[in-house]
Amino acid sequence: MARKTDLRVVSEAEREVPPTLLEAVELGDVLAIMKAQRRIIAESLATAAENTRPQFSNELNKLNSLISAEESRRSVEDEDRSVVAQTRDEAWDGTGY
Numbered sequence: 001m002a003r004k005t006d007l008r009v010v011s012e013a014e015r016e017v018p019p020t021l022l023e024a025v026e027l028g029d030v031l032a033i034m035k036a037q038r039r040i041i042a043e044s045l046a047t048a049a050e051n052t053r054p055q056f057s058n059e060l061n062k063l064n065s066l067i068s069a070e071e072s073r074r075s076v077e078d079e080d081r082s083v084v085a086q087t088r089d090e091a092w093d094g095t096g097y
Helices: 021-027 030-047 053-083
Strands: none
Touching: 021 030, 030 053
């Protein structure tokens, strides 16, 4: 039996426009900077001369791995943040098991 989900297609009006390279630099967001650079390189790769395509492709691969590493790092930070709570230590009364 198929389950009902609340998933739907996002409309064009709801799509978030990624920041430009300059906007990302002003924000100081390393991940946004790398993604903006990746967009620039990918656009340049489509129009690049044959002798420069390997260089663009190599840079694109490097950025992809850096972006993946940064996203993983942020994911781990978010997981830690959601589990660890700053609570006051209390004396244990022997209950709870």
